[in-house]
Amino acid sequence: MRKFLSAVLFFITCTLGAQNVSDLIISEALSSPDSTGILDGYGRRNGWVELFNKSTGTVSYGGCFLTDDRMNLKKSLIPKSDQRTKLGPRQSVVFYCSGNGADGTFYAGFKLEPGKTVYLVSNDGRTVIDSLAIPASLPAGRSIQKLAFDLRQQVFEPQADPAIPSPGILNGDQDSTTKAQIMAENDPHGLTLTVVSVAVVFSALAILWFLFWLLFDRRAKKKTAGHDGTPKRHSRPDRESPDGEVVAAIALALDMEASGDDYAAIAAAVHLYLTEAIHDVEPGIVTIRRTESSAWNNKTLTFRQLPQHENL
Amino acid sequence: MDQIFQSLSQFWEYTGFANCSWQNLVMIGIGLIFITLAIVKEWEPMLLVPIGFGMIVGNIPMFPGLNIGVYEDGSVLNILYQGVKQGWYPPLIFLGIGAMTDFSALISQPRLILIGAAAQMGIFGAYLLALLFGFAPNEAGAIGIIGGADGPTAIFLSSKLAPDLMGAIAVSAYSYMALVPVIQKPIMLLLTNKKERLIKMPTPRTVSKKEKIVFPIVGFLITAFIVPSGLPLLGMLFFGNLLKESGVTRRLANTASGPLIDVVTTLIGLTVGASTQADKFISVKSLMIFGLGLLSFVIATMSGVLFVKLMNLFIKNPAKKINPLIGNAGVSAVPDSARVSETVGREIDPSNHLLMHAMGPNVAGVIGSAVAAGILLSFLG
Numbered sequence: 001m002r003k004f005l006s007a008v009l010f011f012i013t014c015t016l017g018a019q020n021v022s023d024l025i026i027s028e029a030l031s032s033p034d035s036t037g038i039l040d041g042y043g044r045r046n047g048w049v050e051l052f053n054k055s056t057g058t059v060s061y062g063g064c065f066l067t068d069d070r071m072n073l074k075k076s077l078i079p080k081s082d083q084r085t086k087l088g089p090r091q092s093v094v095f096y097c098s099g100n101g102a103d104g105t106f107y108a109g110f111k112l113e114p115g116k117t118v119y120l121v122s123n124d125g126r127t128v129i130d131s132l133a134i135p136a137s138l139p140a141g142r143s144i145q146k147l148a149f150d151l152r153q154q155v156f157e158p159q160a161d162p163a164i165p166s167p168g169i170l171n172g173d174q175d176s177t178t179k180a181q182i183m184a185e186n187d188p189h190g191l192t193l194t195v196v197s198v199a200v201v202f203s204a205l206a207i208l209w210f211l212f213w214l215l216f217d218r219r220a221k222k223k224t225a226g227h228d229g230t231p232k233r234h235s236r237p238d239r240e241s242p243d244g245e246v247v248a249a250i251a252l253a254l255d256m257e258a259s260g261d262d263y264a265a266i267a268a269a270v271h272l273y274l275t276e277a278i279h280d281v282e283p284g285i286v287t288i289r290r291t292e293s294s295a296w297n298n299k300t301l302t303f304r305q306l307p308q309h310e311n312l
Numbered sequence: 313m314d315q316i317f318q319s320l321s322q323f324w325e326y327t328g329f330a331n332c333s334w335q336n337l338v339m340i341g342i343g344l345i346f347i348t349l350a351i352v353k354e355w356e357p358m359l360l361v362p363i364g365f366g367m368i369v370g371n372i373p374m375f376p377g378l379n380i381g382v383y384e385d386g387s388v389l390n391i392l393y394q395g396v397k398q399g400w401y402p403p404l405i406f407l408g409i410g411a412m413t414d415f416s417a418l419i420s421q422p423r424l425i426l427i428g429a430a431a432q433m434g435i436f437g438a439y440l441l442a443l444l445f446g447f448a449p450n451e452a453g454a455i456g457i458i459g460g461a462d463g464p465t466a467i468f469l470s471s472k473l474a475p476d477l478m479g480a481i482a483v484s485a486y487s488y489m490a491l492v493p494v495i496q497k498p499i500m501l502l503l504t505n506k507k508e509r510l511i512k513m514p515t516p517r518t519v520s521k522k523e524k525i526v527f528p529i530v531g532f533l534i535t536a537f538i539v540p541s542g543l544p545l546l547g548m549l550f551f552g553n554l555l556k557e558s559g560v561t562r563r564l565a566n567t568a569s570g571p572l573i574d575v576v577t578t579l580i581g582l583t584v585g586a587s588t589q590a591d592k593f594i595s596v597k598s599l600m601i602f603g604l605g606l607l608s609f610v611i612a613t614m615s616g617v618l619f620v621k622l623m624n625l626f627i628k629n630p631a632k633k634i635n636p637l638i639g640n641a642g643v644s645a646v647p648d649s650a651r652v653s654e655t656v657g658r659e660i661d662p663s664n665h666l667l668m669h670a671m672g673p674n675v676a677g678v679i680g681s682a683v684a685a686g687i688l689l690s691f692l693g
Contacts, residue, residue, distance in 0.1 A: 178450075179450075179691065179692055179693060180448055180449045180450035180473075180692050183449040183691060183692060184448060184449050187449075188443070189440070189443060190439055190440050190443045190449065191440070193436075193439070193449075193691055194436040194439060194440055196687075196691075197435075197436055197684060197687045197688065197691070198432070198433065198436055200538060200539065200683070201429050201432050201680055201683050201684050201687065202426070202429045202430075203538065204429075204534060204535050204538045204539065204683050205425045205426060205429040205679065205680060205683070206425075206429070207534050207538075208425055208530070208531055208534055208535070208679075209423060209425040209426060210422075211530060211534070212422040212527070212530075213422045213423070215526075216419065216520075216523045216526075217419075217420070217517075220517050220518075220520075264412065264413070264414060264646075264647055264671070267414075267417070267647070267650070267667050267668050267671050268414045268416065270665070270667070270668055271416060271417065271420075271516060271668050
């Protein structure tokens with residue numbers, strides 16, 4: 001059984017690892033730079049590919065491949081040993097397509113050309129994680145991008161129109177407005193949010209109330225109700241005495257010494273004592289207390305009785 | 313000789329005396345007041361002692377760049393503060409709260425759950441007021457949560473919505489929690505008449521073990537499905553409670569409700585206190601937060617009491633009427649607000665014990681404030 005669970009855990013771990021790499025997308029590509037294009041580390045202008053991590057966790061992409069040839073998926077290896085091959089949540093990284101992968105970690109061993117498709121391949125060398133087709137008509141100095149209208153949708157669609165390149169920057173203006181800003185614009189006095197929130201809080205707790213009333217409270221009351229519908233009295237023998245009040249009074253008397261935990265415990269004890277007649281379990285130890293004065297330690301009682309003369 | 317004087321002069325520059333400002337002294341004074349209130353008056357000592365001492369720690373004037381301050385990367389205090397900043401501590405505290413909370417009072421009288429919902433009006437009342445005073449919506453949401461009377465929830469939400477205001481919000485929330493008896497009693501007396509205060513509520517029914525086990529599971533499923541953004545708090549709260557009620561994980565429940573919550577409470581108190589460095593804390597905004605925090609407590613208490621009165625209008629059977637004095641317990645300052653209900657109730661009728669009844673809305677308030685925090689997070693986060 002333990003081996004089976006270990007195997008399941010191993011499988012889940014592997015699956016999660018694979019899911020991490022699958023969170024990467026090719027978010028943007030530019031095949032023909034113009035004179036305003038970005039320079040690589042060697043001062044050259046090349047086409048480039050931008051990878052984007054759409055997840056909320058860090059993804060390690062070392063060992064994956066970039067290629068522009070469907071028949072050769074292992075064309076350009078992203079070095080596995082480089083510690084920089086980790087991409088934070090909602091972050092992007094740019095690879096220069098210089099045609100020589102030996103230029104560095106962030107260089108691909110092929111030149112990007114219009115009309116081709118660029119692929120991101122998993123570290124198994126077989127699974128295509130994502131691809132982006134570069135239109136043959138893509139003008140120089142323009143890129144092709146993928147956009148999601150809302151990052152939570154996690155669905156990125158390639159845009160038909162060429163875009164102004166934004167290497168290393170989130171495409172579009174998805175995060176330009178925060179929720180608070182939207183709220184300030186749409187609900188400046190906060191009334192809508194208040195009404196909605198109060199309704200949600202009440203709904204959540206009302207559902208809880210209704211469910212427990214339906215499942216337990218109603219049944220329990222039916223069970224404890226007598227023939228005339230009034231609640232049955234509990235069978236605790238000394239019900240007449242005001243024990244509940246005494247116990248609660250003790251709880252209050254402890255006011256100066258007890259902490260919050262004690263109060264919760266006392267409250268629970270009062271409840272149990274009143275309703276279930278549950279009492280603390282006694283330790284069962286009999287102690288003998290030394291008594292100061294009692295008939296039992298009266299010395300006169302330990303004296304031997306004097307013989308009495310009787311008149312025979 | 314010159315070198316000695318030069319060294320002494322240099323040393324002087326590093327001392328607290330040379331770097332002291334009046335703001336530091338004010339904050340140290342507030343820290344000392346907190347400690348005094350905790351020790352002499354026993355107002356929330358578990359929180360006020362660590363926070364008060366943390367305030368003193370955080371406001372010792374020092375030469376910047378020694379890498380020891382709470383806001384300096386890599387310092388011990390900074391590392392411990394990450395639990396507050398990243399919101400790790402509050403869910404862990406909720407785990408402990410869940411493991412030590414008995415929901416029987418709530419399960420036996422499910423209608424009292426609604427009082428816990430009504431008292432959350434304090435959160436949204438303060439949110440509206442904060443917007444009125446010019447706070448941004450995210451800041452207003454973080455300030456509003458003070459009205460939930462729940463320190464961990466206030467820290468959790470403010471760390472997400474308005475990290476810059478977290479120190480003031482946390483200190484405000486814990487201060488007013490400690491002052492619950494002072495704040496709530498006059499409002500309760502103002503809003504109720506003698507006849508209402510004398511209402512005796514029926515003894516709650518017995519709650520079975522099955523109900524206690526089902527409650528955290530069903531409670532979690534319902535609340536988390538409605539407000540998934542409250543998952544860290546709700547998940548931990550109900551998980552802790554399941555550990556307690558299942559009866560088969562006693563060791564885990566004991567750890568969660570004992571050593572774990574003690575450690576986290578110590579750290580959260582100390583680091584929240586230390587985060588109130590004078591240069592970041594003393595501002596008009598902080599004063600406004602304190603004012604709004606007080607108002608949120610007042611609104612929450614009023615809402616709870618008035619809601620009970622409203623419920624009574626619909627309850628025909630006089631024997632089933634609810635004493636409005638338990639309405640204040642809808643704020644989740646457990647168990648202080650329930651204790652206030654008991655004390656005020658007994659002042660007018662020494663034989664009327666409301667403690668057990670007030671525990672119902674009190675624990676419902678914990679759930680309600682976590683749900684409210686989740687809603688604010690999903691709208692403003």
